[in-house]
Amino acid sequence: MPPKVSEIRHYPDAGWAEKVNAMRYAIVIDKTDNNYGAWAPDLPGCVALGDTVEEVGQRMRSAIEMHLAGIREDGQPIPQPSVLVNYVDVAA
Template sequence: MRYAIVIERSGNSFGAWAPDLPGCVALGGSAEEVQRRMRKAIEMHLAGMREDGGPIPPATTGVEYVDVAASQ
């Protein structure tokens, strides 16, 4: 399964979350670190859902970038 994650910088650290998995978040000191931690967080989140007998949500979020002029 492949889930989209959002990585945000805040000061000297980074946070990440998965739109398709509410409550699944991670923090790290770099974008690479938070991505590694988010992978582990998703694995743990899905394992907990399986243990609880809940369904695993499908990955439905897509990510695209749009180019716009920075100034006019």
């Protein structure tokens, strides 16, 4: 199971920071003919598109945050991250 991570969020205009416990969800990014698409295997239906890998990653972060907010509003439990990511090298 992927570990929970802690994140420090800084608010320089307000002059303070906070430690937030965060969840680490795996995302899959696919290159299409015109852009990039991403999805989160642990969060069915949570997807995003972007013109670059960086943009789709940023949009996916927002999509996951909105997806989790909707789950909370519905009174459902937040899915725990369970997908592990690894690569396998094979002869081509």
